[in-house]
């Protein structure tokens with residue numbers, strides 16, 4: 001397909017010359033040229049300065065991505081193949097690590113492939129498409145993977161409805177069908193995953209280092225409360241690290257069965273590891289009345305959640321969540337506070353922590369912090385992609 005010339009308004013020159021990869025709607029001087037999702041673009045400034053090449057693909061974040069800054073590149077199979085080869089090479093340390101069989105292979109713009117995410121689940125490749133535009137390159141990408149990797153089979157998730165949400169569809173693409181649950185390992189811990197069951201697979205791969213740290217350095221002998229626990233991934237690592245007990249709490253009914261499944265697979269004693277299906281905020285009220293408290297409390301809420309009783313927005317309410325967590329955390333204990341909300345900056349998150357402790361009158365110390373692991377590679381000019389922020393906070397008094 002012939003390249004369309006897309007012009008960036010001159011006033012945005014600094015960002016784009018510096019390598020900003022996303023085509024933001026408001027920066028485009030001639031949006032009327034964008035007619036067909038997937039069309040290849042040559043991106044220039046209004047004064048003609050060459051910026052790069054990319055494709056048109058509307059997603060919640062913008063109208064497409066710049067994939068290369070080389071004038072001699074074409075947006076074609078060769079370019080995708082080159083990017084995929086480099087991306088796989090960057091993960092060789094994980095392919096070689098037998099204790100971990102699930103990780104990210106392509107992290108969108110971080111690997112120069114904005115709009116596409118590929119995760120590895122023990123021989124099965126899960127492709128996530130974020131626009132109809134990137135989806136037009138499906139055949140190239142799928143056949144390259146089948147021919148050049150160890151892929152047994154490929155699954156996909158389309159995330160390009162107008163809202164950028166998951167579109168329910170048949171998720172199997174090609175190769176062998178996996179048997180579900182598909183058992184994968186992370187630092188020798190087993191996870192049951194499902195690549196064909198809605199938007200989520202059973203595990204969030206970006207928390208690998210946090211889970212390992214919890215197991216190896218913090219859990220031994222401790223009582224652990226895991227809030228917003230989903231399938232209980234943090235509880236499993238805590239239990240295997242020798243926690244005295246874990247309590248997993250999630251409002252979704254499915255969480256009980258999913259968490260029990262994970263416990264069973266890892267031979268975790270159900271008597272010492274409780275599962276509660278409830279709203280975290282209602283549970284906190286009960287816990288406060290009963291005088292319950294824990295050595296370690298894990299907070300990993302979604303960016304936005306609406307339950308019958310309350311709306312939680314991380315960008316606004318995280319400080320309040322922390323404030324309610326501090327009283328049920330033992331002195332000397334640790335709150336593991338995590339957010340994956342790109343709209344909540346590192347700095348603001350730190351302010352939230354400070355505020356919460358100021359309001360309860362307790363002292364704290366940051367023991368360690370985490371951001372995305374290496375396989376979730378980020379783009380230096382795209383800070384929004386660097387979304388994960390995790391703090392281990394010790395309550396001192």
Ligand code: SAH
Pocket residue numbers: 203204207227228229230231232233234249250251252255278279280281300301302305306307312
């Ligand atoms: N911490 C999890 C991932 C959390 S996903 C992990 O490491 O795997 C977010 C979870 O929060 C979902 O399972 C959702 O059901 C749950 N949730 C949302 N609002 C909630 C609330 N008010 N109380 C309890 N759980 C909630």
